[in-house]
Amino acid sequence: MTMLLRSVELEGDVVDVRIAGGRIVQIGPGLSGDAAIVEGRGGALIPGLADHHLHILATAARRASVAIDDVADIDAIAARLAAVEGLGWIRAVGCPAVLADAMTRDDLDVMVPDRPLRMQDQTGALWLLNGAALDRVLAGLGAGDWPASVERDAKGRPTGRIWRGDDWLRGRMATDPPDLAPLGRELARYGVTALADASVSNDARSAALLAEAVRTGTLPQRLMLMSAGPLTAPADGAFTVGPVKLLIDTRALPPFDAMVANIADAHDRGRAAAVHCVTATELAFTLAAFTEAGCQDGDRIEHGSVIAPDAIAAIREAGLRVVTQAGFIAARGDRYLRDVAAQDRPDLYRAASLLNAGIRVAGSSDAPYGPLDPWIGMATSIDRRAPSGAVIGALEGLTPRAALDRYLSPLDDPGGPVRRVAVGGPADLCLLDRPLDRALAAPSSAHVRATWRDGTMIYRYGDI
Known part of the structure; x- marks a missing residue:
């Protein structure tokens, strides 16, 4: 598709930019021709x-998780988790490290005794599982089959703390992507x-x-x-x-x-x-x-x-x-x-x-x-x-x-x-709603009006 971006700011000048075949094919003032037109209105055009x-x-999965990154104490975590409806797994993320470091399965069992719970600390390095969750992920395994990531106490009992165990946990849980x-x-x-x-x-x-x-x-x-x-x-x-x-x-x-x-x-x-x-x-x-x-x-x-x-x-x-x-x-x-x-x-x-x-x-x-x-x-x-x-x-x-x-x-x-916006380059572009100096005076994604990847518009203001 051929597209003409009209009146965009590029390196301080207001120009038109023509896109064809996924690339930038022409830059200059007053371009014309048979093409779909996007009005830039003087907004800056920058590389994507x-x-x-x-x-x-993990970022996509977070959308279906309970965020607890703003909690102040363990009681606040318990209150947040108690409000989660349903009967299946609870996935909580963002637990402040100072709180995660102080908890084990026993603490989580008090919060959520009857549903499997896995809770990740804010660094992503540690997962905490309650007893119901441990029963599921350890089912069918002897203690000798547990990986080193499964922390144990002095008696060999799993504490519910799993360090850098994402791969192993994923393999033990049937979850949809x-x-x-x-x-x-x-x-x-x-x-x-x-x-x-x-x-x-x-x-x-x-x-x-x-x-x-x-x-x-x-x-x-x-x-x-x-x-x-x-x-x-x-x-x-x-x-x-x-x-x-x-x-x-x-x-x-x-x-x-x-x-x-x-x-x-x-x-x-x-x-x-x-x-x-x-x-x-x-x-x-x-x-x-x-x-x-x-x-x-x-x-x-x-x-x-x-x-x-x-x-x-x-x-x-x-x-x-x-x-x-x-x-x-x-x-x-x-x-x-x-x-x-x-x-x-x-x-x-x-x-x-x-x-x-x-x-x-x-x-x-x-x-x-x-x-x-x-x-x-x-x-x-x-x-x-x-x-x-x-x-x-x-x-x-x-x-x-x-x-x-x-x-x-x-x-x-x-x-x-x-990367620069230049003739011959890929049309991976971001159009802002104002000149670049003004946009950078108060950086915000609210200034983004449109985004292209390989000349295909993947976002236009108002679409989302």
Whole structure:
């Protein structure tokens, strides 16, 4: 389909843009011809946004879950769960870590004694199951068959706490895949046209599910998948294969030699390594492992939640890039102000200091654990404000244009040169309702009027 976007702002000029065959074929003032016309009214036309780290299936599943990320205590959790109607499973997500760390199956049995309950903490690392849920997932298994992720007490009884056990739990539960259509529409409404799924659990089954969603348009964005194991991209390009995801936890770091071998193995497979780093300990361990194994272009630090000043030079010298989520300050900043020592707060979700050091930095959501809307991430990259309005790490704030650029690099080059609206390029586009300077003065997804992927309009204001 040929389409003419008339009177759009592009790099400060008001021009027309012609799309044909999924690409931009002409840019200039006063274009004419037989084409469907979209009136830009002077609104900025920018490349479609990229979310460089999220978890698609978990984000879609959250829509059918009970959110408890705003609770203050265990009694509030109990009240929230007691209000859930029905007889089957209850899935609760977002439990504050300080509360999750204090609970076991016995606490959950008091809250929900007669229905299976699984509750995830805010980090996504821990699932808590009550007795009814444990009975179901452990049915038919002897204690010797339980994986290491199933925590046990001193007597060998399962506590209900399951660490990093998503794959195992999924295999023990008969659950239907979540509906991806609402998520695809929401992302399109935000102007997002490209996604990097960073789930360590991605395998042939989940990849096939996501590929089919892309093929049918249920998930209308471009897609790159990370994984812990081998993954093959389909011939039709429904998704590309990204880095090998290495998931580590401070509470149980792998043997150093094994970590080095995992990085080397990723490189031997022709893939980069992407390492989950949310603590200073995890980052120090990872940097030491990269020093031993060697780095290749594309290796990346995921989150970079805490980066001490002396780690900045090490990241730069290694050639690593950082894929981070400023949106966590908007979502959890007041918790950080309460729980993180004042001298450590400048190390949280760095941005400006990394860019000033020459490190490539990309923006992302980490949804469902952080805000899905990239415009929240942009706004927080600029003002660094917690929900209370308090500022965290003021020196790490970015200019509005730098904040936008964190979402404009290609999926295969996060933090690299930003994509531009140019003749010959793919028509992955986002049209705003005002000029760019005005939109970035108060970043908001409310400014998005239309989104195209490969020249096909996947969102128009008023459709949702």
